[in-house]
Amino acid sequence: MRRIGWTAASTLSAVLATGLVLGACSSTSSTATSTTKPGAVPSIATSDFTLDFSAMAKLKGLAAKGKGLIGVILPETTTSARYTAFDAPYLQKALTTAGLSSSDFKIDNAQGSDATKLNLAQSDITAGASVLIMDPIDSGVGASIESYAASHGVPVIDYDRLTLGGSRKYYVSFDNVKVGQLIGQGFVDCVKAWNVTKPNVLVMRGAPTDNNATLFYQGYMSVLKPYFDSGQYVDVAEPAGTWDPPTAQTEFTQQLTAHPNINSVVMPNDATATAVISQLKTLNIPPHKFPVTGQDAQVSALQNILAGYQCGTVYKPIYLEAQAAVALALYLRAGDTPPSGLVNGTVTDTGTNGTGNTPVPSVLLTPIWVTTSNMAATVVKDKFVSTSDLCSGSFASLCTQYGIS
Secondary structure, eight states: OOOOSOOOOGGGHHHHTTOSSBOOOSOOOOSOOOOOOTTSOOOOOGGGOOTTOGGGGGGHHHHHHOOSEEEEEEOOSSSOTHIIIIIHHHHHHHHHHTTOOTTSEEEEEOTTOHHHHHHHHHHHHHTTEEEEEEOOSSHHHHHHHHHHHHHTTOOEEEESSOOTTOOOSEEEEEOHHHHHHHHHHHHHHHHHHTTOSSOEEEEOOOOTTOHHHHHHHHHHHHHHHHHHHHTSSEEEEOOOOOSOHHHHHHHHHHHHHHOTTOOEEEOSSHHHHHHHHHHHHHTTOOTTSSOBOOBSOOHHHHHHHHHTSOOOEEEOOHHHHHHHHHHHHHHHHHTOOOOTTTSOEEEEEOOTTSOOOEEEEEEEEOOEEEOTTTTIIIIITTTSSOHHHHTOGGGHHHHHHTTOO
16 A cells, blocks of 8 residues: 655654665564474464564574575655655564574665666565565556566565566455455544534545555445445545645545535545645634544544544554564475465455456455544554654643543
8 A cells, every 4th residue: 555644653763774775683582482393384373473573583493494585675765654664674673583684684665666676676586585575666567576576486475565467476464445444434433423414525545556545445435335325425526546645635625616515535544634634724624523534543643633633543553564474475485385374365466457356365464443542552552653743742631631641
């Protein structure tokens, strides 16, 4: 998925000093011990992954058995800070906790360039990579990388975003239809809580080129369609979609001008939601009157939730995704089949024209809908955001009100 424009948590700022290309530092210590018998293939499940990364230590034997470099290629930094703030350091921690050394893996960022991404993949394979973990910038370059890797006998794991028309071995992400369903149900709950008697809804989407945006839309429309069909809600308009906040704000303003009866909006992520909320504030719309949704748990969005301008946001603990991807890579590197507790689902690659039907074995992780009621127990507890950032200035009293300290 494309998630854009959110602020990295300060708790990980020290990690960023290592740079965008991370070789690996010394192995991270862990209290976990392996109970796997010598020679046996270790078993691990998505439920084993925790914030302390202790489950990765169970895979040290698997790491020792495997051969070759694990190449990790992240997509960009200009539209999303998550890749340097969370993905890169979490992936490094998972790899080192599993016992790999600096010569066993390499983490790079393509900085939004398709050509750079392809070159990085080719360089990793030339350097002896036996597995690639890749978050594709788009399906075009993703498919090219996977074709090149396949011709060299190197399996690829799609990370976070599925390559349509690709040939990856596995896919690791959060259940993106579920993400959309959480957005949809969060909107329904918000409409009720904020006493919006006749919701005239603007349904916004992410970029049409992003398969995740399609899945999010599928999810929230599965919740909202019965309300539209029954006449309880009115589906006023559905613009083409974008992940760019200024463009989203322009689309929203145009639609509100054309349809002044709009009194709520389904937004697919926090960055675009924040742009819309900024416009609502200029129109002097008060809190708890105009439902707006989002996802990614950005600080600005969490503050908007505290202040009553946003209904909620979807939180996806990236530390789960990083550990799942590394675990898969270790099984592939060792020539072993990953257990069913890890590969727990299947998604369909519909191809670039939407007519395909290729099942892709997948690790699908569970997202969380965050509101004022569980903010302290989720994003704050996990140190996904710092309280110094979240509770700054006028938000300090709201944090106290909702038990955030």
